[in-house]
Amino acid sequence: MSGKLMIENVYSAYDKADVLEGVSLTIEPGRVTCLLGSNGSGKTTLIRSILGLTPARSGRIMFDGVDIAALPTHKVVAAGIACIPEGRRVFPKFTVEENLRLGAYQETSASLIRSRMDEVYSLFPRLAERRTQLAGTMSGGEQAMVSIGRGLMRAPKLLLIDEPSLGLSPRFVKENFNIVRQINERGITVFLVEQNVHQTLAISHYGYVLSKGRVVAGGTPEELASRDEVKEAYFG
Template identity: 50%
Template sequence: MSVGEATATATSSDVLALDDIHVYYGAIHALKGVSLRVGAGEIVTLIGANGAGKSTTLRAINGMNRPRQGSIRFQGADITTAPPHTIVKSGIAQSPEGRRLFPRMSVTENLEMGAFQRTDKENFQEDIDRVFELFPRLYERRSQKAGTMSGGEQQMCAIGRALMARPKLLLLDEPSMGLAPIFVEKIFEIILTINGQGTPVLLVEQNALMALDSAHRGYVMETGRITLSGAASELKTNEAVQKAYLGLD
């Protein structure tokens, strides 16, 4: 798909497919015909200004905001009207904006919550070990209350908690928000590692430069609509994207 197209064409390799999604908050028309795709093995980023509808798109996918119109398919199955717990069980996990950890619980207990719906408890320790391998800092803090950690450490814990669900698609909502540059770089390194291990990622991120540097494809959202889409490398060189989101004149 070339830069400038605002539609998404279905393919057999789609892990996630949104078609003509309309979401309302009361009388407010928040999403106005959003269509997008995430393919197997991809990192796809959704960029846009505050209030553009990025987080609402994720909330439509995870079942928190049910669309009035359109369809959402995950691995070929229609999940448009599925409840959130069913969507999580099907293989979609999210690290939400603001982390939303259980602050009085330990790091390990927060990670365990990510595996709450799993029945294969025999693989539990293997997955805990994987998270600690990805995030050595969490191993050091494993007995510490999550609410006492730094913002970067809490973000690592939120991503680790999502990974404990063994997702077939990982949704990341503003993973770099409020973090020091050194933590931002680390978080994006981890995102690339997770994707390299085979997990597709849909990334909502205000740091458009980091997002486009990491993603395979991207969508630009404005006031509830997809206005541009294409290869991340092409979006990065698009004049309108540069002026609006990359701080380049």
């Protein structure tokens, strides 16, 4: 199981105005790599470009040695990339179990789906207790668990997680970051896109800072925490 993602000199645009300008970064397999940046820095556009939703205008996006920059989204997902979108998008009128099953819609083996569901329930015992509850009646933190669990049902090599702390109480933020760490410990490569600097750096092996569509810094958590670019990207 690999999951290496290399983004090389990527330019992406909306209406001919570049949002990403020559972005290059590497997500090494087996690690948590973070992307820090304030609102409007281009983080969401980068995720959309990786997933083929906003195709890169130029540059390469290499996943396990294959250029996926021109692939449609369903083929990017089939290659082993899953995304947990910001905002905990669940199907509110479906139960927890039905939401999870939707994550494995490409699978045909009932035993494989069941074993993946058992893994999700071992990671989230609360979901196991509430498997028949409608997702829309759950708390924000519980919906975040459903959203992450649904992504894991695809058995991804690489998990893109967009703003997992958005709109959550401090207790659930801490719990969510612990879950991200556990997912990584199970061998899944994680690309964590966040604004919460302290919690993110605490669980990351390496990180980058994006500002106005450009990578302005890269390094270990210790290196990034001491960089002026981090302070500028957030407070400048």
